[in-house]
Structure formats: C-alpha cells, structure tokens
Amino acid sequence: MSHHFETDAIRQQMERSPYLEHSVPLYLTSSFVFEDAEDMRASFAEEKERNLYGRYSNPNTSEFIQKIVTMEGAEEGYAFATGMSAIFSTFAALLNAGDHVVSCNSVFGSTHGLFANYFPKWNIETSYFKVNQVDKIESLIQPNTKILYAESPTNPAVDILDLELLGKIAKKHNLLFIVDNCFATPYLQNPIKFGADLVIHSATKLMDGQGRVLGGVTVGKADLIRQIYLFSRITGPAMSPFNAWVLSKSLETLSVRVDRHCENALKVAEFLEQHDSVNFVKYPFLKSHPQYEMAKKQMKLGGNIVAFEVKGGIDAGRKFLDSIKLCSLSANLGDTRTIVTHPASTTHSKLLESERMETGISDGMVRISVGLENVNDIIKDLKQALH
Template sequence: MSKHFETQAIRNQTERTQFLEHSTPLYLTSSFVFEDAEEMRASFAEEKQRNLYSRFTNPNTTEFTDKIVAMEGAEAGYAFATGMSAIFTTFAALLNAGDHVVSCRSVFGSTHSMFTNFLPKWNITTSYFKVNEVDNLESLITNNTKILYVETPTNPAVDILDLALLGKIAKKHQLIFIVDNCFATPYVQKPIQFGADLVIHSATKLIDGQGRVLGGVTVGSKDLMREIYLFARNTGPAMSPFNAWVLSKSLETLAVRVEKHAENALKLAEFLEKSEAVEFVKYPFLKSHPQYKIAKKQMLLGGNIVAFEIKGGIAAGRRFLDALKMCSLSANLGDTRTIVTHPASTTHGRLSEEDRLQVGITDGLVRVSVGLENVEDIIEDLEQALSF
C-alpha cells in the first residue's frame, strides 16, 4: 500500500465480498455467525481475529479506524459514537482514583467540564497551564501525574502549542501525552511525529466535513489502545456502522477539502487584518500570529478556523451575527458551509469574564469555520456584516 496520504484514504478498504463491489458496502448487522463451536470459542477467547458483535468490531468501523491509524502513523485505534465519548473513554480507561492530569486551560468546553465536574467524582484531579505559560508546566507535575493533554490549534482562540517541546516534557516525566487533533486533521498535523502517545479526533468536524453524522476516534500505541479497547468493549460507546461508512467515504476527499478550506481561510484572515472594524485576527499561517513559527514547523496548512476580535465587544458581536446573510450561525465547525460563532454570547456565555479571558475568549471574539463557498462570497458577507 502506498504511503501517500490521499492513496491511503481512498484505497485502504475492507476486503471485497463475493459480489466484487467497488465501494465498501454498509454492514448493518448487530452480530456475526460462526461456522462451528470451536470457531466461536476461539473468537471470543481472542485467539482468532474476526467480527463478533458490532459493539466490539464491524467491517465499517474497522475500515474507518484503520484509515485514521494509517494517516496518523499510529499502531491501533478505536472508533466512538462522538468526539466526547472518545475523550471520556480514553481518560476513563487509563486513569485510576488518585491520578492527576496536566492540561492546557484552552480546551473544548465539555472537556473542561469533564476535568472539573466529573473526573473529581473518582478522585482524579487536573491542573491547568495557560497557552503562554508552558514554561510553568513542569512545576504542575507531581508523583501521581499520569497524563499530559492538549489541543492544538485551540478552540476557539486558535492558539498553537509546541508539540515537540511538550513531547519532550512528557517523555522526561514518563507521562502519557494525548493530543486533540480535531482542528488540524491528520492531513495538516501528525502529533505522533512529535512525541504524542495518543491522538483524538471529533470526526463530526472536518473528517465528516458536511455536517451529517457524529463520530470520534482515538489512535496511538498498541498497548494503550488495548486498555482503551477493553474499556470501550465493556461500556459500549461504539460508533455505528452507518456513521463509520459515511466517515470512511468522507476521508477519501479529506485532503482536497482541507486544502481548499485552508486556502479560503488564509484569504479571509488577510482581508480581516485590513478591516477597520477588527481589533486583531488570529490564524496560524498569518505572520502576525503569536505562534506563527511553531505553526509553520508542525502544520502543513493553517486549517480552516479564523478567530478575530470585533471592535465594540459583546453588543458588536451580536450585531455582526444578526447582519450576516449567507454564513450559518451554528456551534458546529468543519462544514462545507461557513459557520460563524460569537463565543462570549453563546457557547461560553455563562462563564464569568475572568473565566473567559483565561482561555482567550474576549468579549468581541468571533470564530469563523471557513467553508468551501467561493471565498469572494464569504468575504463579501463578512464585510457587509462588519459595516453595521
């Protein structure tokens, strides 16, 4: 099999059936049959690798997972019902009561809730470091620290963390280094090359790319994935065969889609930098981005998320959303359609201003998930909305 990304995405397929289909069929079955009692015994004893029950394995979920494993340069993986089920199951499988996690403070809201509201129920604690305070990270590590966790680029402020530096710190302290690679995708960034042990994706976003299905996936070292698989097998957060089938087909166009997303996003970011209604713009491949050099070192492209500060705070942000004519107002991202969100008045509206500022969410911050429409139409819509 070719090692080229696009070829892996298209040609890594489930073995053809007797019907010699060109495209992998959908396996909507809850279970699989055995030839005899011995085959059934050997299969359940895991002496023989085969499909048993779709909560464990299914040809569609296996195909999807195998593609992500190949794309990320991992050894094994498991597909989940959602991105958050991938995150929670990964942590639940690897942590025990009394363990400690060190995480960047700039993480997805539900991940933050997991760290602060739910893991403490099992006496699992988390310490945060800020994006611009990586130098203080090692001071947070204790004898019971087990995991170092980050997402980069971050949500929603599009900050960049130095994966190579974090990988060295994790190795020095024998920590499991986990990276949420959702914003980048395996096409743009491969955290395992920089020392990550596990990589997590919300496949709902750019991997699907069309706002159709939910999904999550964790890939990484064989030993760690074995623990995650056993936990997931018994607790049931598995991806459905239908969603896996859709997502596997989506991967066939991931490279060309992300190329165009990034091309549009850079052009939009360059336009916004010139707008008098905008305080600042953050996009990884803009030279003005604080971590531009790091982004260029570890990312192939800048991704599809642009963040900018609109002058006038929360009120201006809401007026801007109301004035948009084409772009969608949604909490999702990574769609073919451009999506605009004002975090301070929506997704993070219940947080205090102090808590929002901790993760870079200022009053006028706007997040744009740049789609695949003609970039001139995207720019025109934002330009007229900024004039209100």
C-alpha cells in the same frame, strides 16, 4: 507498498466480499454468526481475530479506524459515537481515582466541563497551564500526574502549542501525552511525530466535512488502545456502522477539501486583518499570529478556523452575528458551509468570565469555520455584517 496520503485515503479498504463490489458496502448488522461451537469459543477467547458483536467491532468501523491509524502513523485505534465520547472514554480507561492531569487551559468547552465538574467526583484533579506559559508545566507535575493533555490549534482561539516540547516534557516525567488534533486533521498535522502517545479527533468536524454525522476516534500506541477498547466494549460508546461508512468515504476527499478550506481561510483572515471594525485576527498561517513560526513547523497549512475580535465587546459580537446573511450560525465547525460562532455566549458560555479571558476568549471574539463557498461571497457577507 508505500503510498501518499491521498492514495491511502482512497485505496486502503477492507477485502472485497464475494460480490467483488468496487465501493465498500454497508454492514448494517448488530451481530455476527459462528461456524460452530468451537469457532464461537475460540472467537470469544480472542484466539482468532474476527467480528463478534456490533458493540465491539464492525467491518465499516474497522476500515475507518485503519485509515486514521495509517494517516496518523499510529499502531491501533478505536472509533466512537462522538468526539466527546472519544475524549471521555480515553481518559476514563486510562485514569484511576487519585490520578492527576496537566492540561492546557485552552480546550474545548465540554472537555473543560469534564475536567472541572465530573472527574473531581472520582478524585481525579486537573491543573492548567496557559498557552504562553509552557515553561510552567513542569512545576504543575505531581507524583500522581499521569497525563499531559493539549489541543493545537486550540479551540476557539487557534493558539499553537509546541508539540515537540510537550512531548519531551511528557517523556522526561513518564507521562502519557495526549493531543486533540481535531482542528488540524491528520492531513495537516501528525502529533505522534512530535511525541504524542495518543491522538483524538472529533470526526464530526472536517473528517465528515458536510455536517451529516457524529463520530470520534482515538489512535496511538497499541497497549493504550487495548485498554481503551476493553473499557469501551463494556461501556458501549461505539461508532455506528453507517456513520463509519460515511466517514470512511469522506476521508477519500479530505485532502482536496482541506486544501480549499485553508486557502479560503487565509484570504478571510487577511481581509479581516485590514478591517477597521476588527481589533485583532488570529489564524495560524498569518504572519501576525504569535506562534506563526511554530505553526509552519508543525502544520502543512493553517486549517479552516479564523478567530477575530469585533470592536465593541459582547454587544458588537452579537450584532455582527445578527447581521450575517450567507454564513450559518451554528456551534459546529469543519462543514462545507461557512459557520460563524460567538464562543462567549455559546460554546464557552459555561466558563467564568475570568476563565474565558485567561484562554483568550474575549466578549467580542468570533470564531469562523471557513467553508468551501466562493471566498469572495464569504468575504462579502462578513464585510456587510461588519458595517
């Protein structure tokens, strides 16, 4: 029977144990036992589907994965200890020495570090296109290009990429199209509908939603996930059962929470857009956003991230942060608590100034992860900090 998003998030769960519990229990075990020698042999030969060892699978991680698979319209998935372990393991499992990646230049700082500092050690190179120059993607594609990669909305500038166009380019050139969908969550956007082969999430963010646990997940085509699974069985970046249990519970309230996040974020963006101390504001569902129409096409709502530039550059940005009283100063996002970050001096400080400017991260840019507090209290704090 087909259900709506909210119903699947709550009612899709593993089979109950003989105790007939209503709430899914925790399976805190590192390993699983076998009935006899033949059962053990057949299980390791993968002639039957069952849990073998905690590094491979666990009932709690399996339930969490299946929920994301359903939400994203994917075939299979695998859960990781963190969002970055999901990104690294996905690429490492699918790339070989000599391969080439084409990526948007506006990506998470650690992802950029992976492309710039570590993949070259294995003779894997990356070419970048700007968010407003997708027409140049095809000129970057080489005979050894294997993956087209993007985030949308981007981190931290909340630019929007045309996922359908990227999907068509990837298909035309026989590339794997991978999308980091962390900012949108499966509730607001489903990249697979636009041609993505794989979708990656940092579950640490809005999926958890309360700043409690770390996690990552990759979902998509079964044959690709199989490669990622086999790589991860050996390298061991698996999600813990406890984190999977927490995250699966969190998904039950994802739609309710994200609706309020988006409602608050739009009001915050509208306030900032009218403030004299602000040069510009970027929020996908603000009509002034350069890709507003594209955001409306791809996303249900605008998400919870607002980016804006304080007049006065890097010193003004730091002064603004030092004046914050209610909101939190943190590098995380997607929490119930509103979080304010200055990317130029924190999350993207390892980039060269020229690299930051090319991705829209100016010295005075501030990223706000709008939380679930009363929006009037959030705005009051931002207003006093912008004096």
